[in-house]
Amino acid sequence: MRKSSALRNKDIRQAEKAVNRRLIKKNLDLYLFLIPGILFIIVFRYMPMYGLTTSFQEYNIFSGILESPWVGFKNFNMLFTSRNFYSVLRNTLFISFGKILFTFPLSIFIAILINEIGRTFLKKTYQTVLYLPHFLSWVIVSGLVTAACSPSTGIINQVIVGLGGQPISFLMDNQWFRTVVIASEAWKEVGYSAIVFIAALTGINPELYEAAKVDGAGKLRQIIHITLPGMLSIILLMFILNLGNVLNANTEEILLMYNPTVYKSGDVLGTFIYRTGVSQMNYSYATAIGLFESLVGLLLVLTGNFTSKRTTGRSIW
């Protein structure tokens, strides 16, 4: 019995293989379509991954990746024993979790509130304004932030002075810099990140609300018992995506806004890599930091995805 069923399985597999071969032969042109894309991805995405081997070398510009001497884990030892690294890591996590704790709930909150505003012209206008900052570059936003935070002429300090306070140099102050980073990120992205949640809201069955109304549930209870559960799976999904990005706390933004005075509080992994690698040309060491960043990021996404699949049946791929 067993033997015959095994044989049958084998036959099926062989038949499948034959079908596959025919399918491939018949659609060979479709596979040819893929060649430019695959070549591109190899040349511009996978080759840099090969370049990560630099982190186990003492990279020398003249010998290149292929001939630079190997040094094993020297760069990683240096990294994990450097005090600077832990300070940078702390800043990165602080800013990332600040974003997750502040911006993320805020965008969910905005989606719920927008949903409460009737389908009016005003609602459309508001949405247009809320999504706008996402389309301004970080350079522009950093310019706006610099202008608004200027201690002598900025609008924020005008308000502070008007209320009888002392002007604050937000961008030069280690106590304030991270707040400014998180707030500017929120200013730029909070409306735009609400879009997916707003979309999720329109997918909720209106009959649920009707039923709740009949049961005498007020607006707040409807939000807690229908709206939020209806958004739960997309919230979780977005949370996972955010979590995967925990270690790249907006390099571009901070690169544009920081200065040596606030390295202590504002230097993050990305800017640290940039300065070590590009400014100091310490390529191997900078690559080692980058590899650490990439690996942790991948691990976080995989773990998050696994959790999401288990709990909600939804995953990113």
Added chain:
Amino acid sequence: MGIKPSSKIKKGKEAILVTAFAYLFITILVLLIIFPLMHVVSKAFSEEWAISSGSVGIFPVGFQFDAMNSIIGSQRFLVAFGNSVLITVLGTICTLVVTAFTAFPLSLRNLPHMKKILLFFVFTMYFSGGIIPTYLLYNAYGILDTRIVLIVPGLINVFHLLIIKNFYEDIPESIIESAKVDGASNLTIFLRFIVPLSKPVYATIVVFTSVMIWNNYFGPMMYVNSPELQTLPLYLRDMISKATDIQAKIAMMQEVSEESITAAAIVAATVPILCVYPFMQRYFVKGMTIGSTKG
């Protein structure tokens, strides 16, 4: 009997309160977004004395157009602007063509090995070589400080690839099947049937890609050095970090504040986005929705 009406009133009150709060909160938020923009516009057009005395809020005090004039007339600004337009147009067209083509076979899940090939693409979303190896590699390729490096490395964005692939998957299979019965080749099916149906998703990708290229600061900053290859974000960065555009400075009259020049540069770089933004809204909202609801 007495409970029902009272609970009805309570419900109405709560609903009104929630709505009022929603209006209030969103209005404040919208003002918080508009004020910094108005502030920088005011700075660009206010007179020098008003800025230095710190009295420019959200409306211009006095009026001058010299700051804006000196920016628009500056050679460096015009070069950067032209470059940004060029790489945005070229980059967007090339990206769309390559991505639209590549996504088609990937959307046909019943073809053998497609899932594995898709994974090969998707993996690069979550793991990358990082900035230093990429930089060293482009150096080895010899494309640093050329226009190529501003256009080619962005050609396929896997997130956009997935959006298009998801869109293709939703096209009814009967269309493809009937075309096949008529003896159409895969290429014909793609060009004749798939492409015309996919215009909306292409529009979305055009919006995403063009904004991304237009706004990109980090790439050009890393890979490009020559003055004739400067892009708008690079120019703007120079202006903001006070390594001011000397030409603009010479052109400006004595009575224009340096802050006005910077503000004028910011405004000049923002206006093009504001001009196309209203036309984009429909498409990016759609794209975000497709992109997030299906993996």
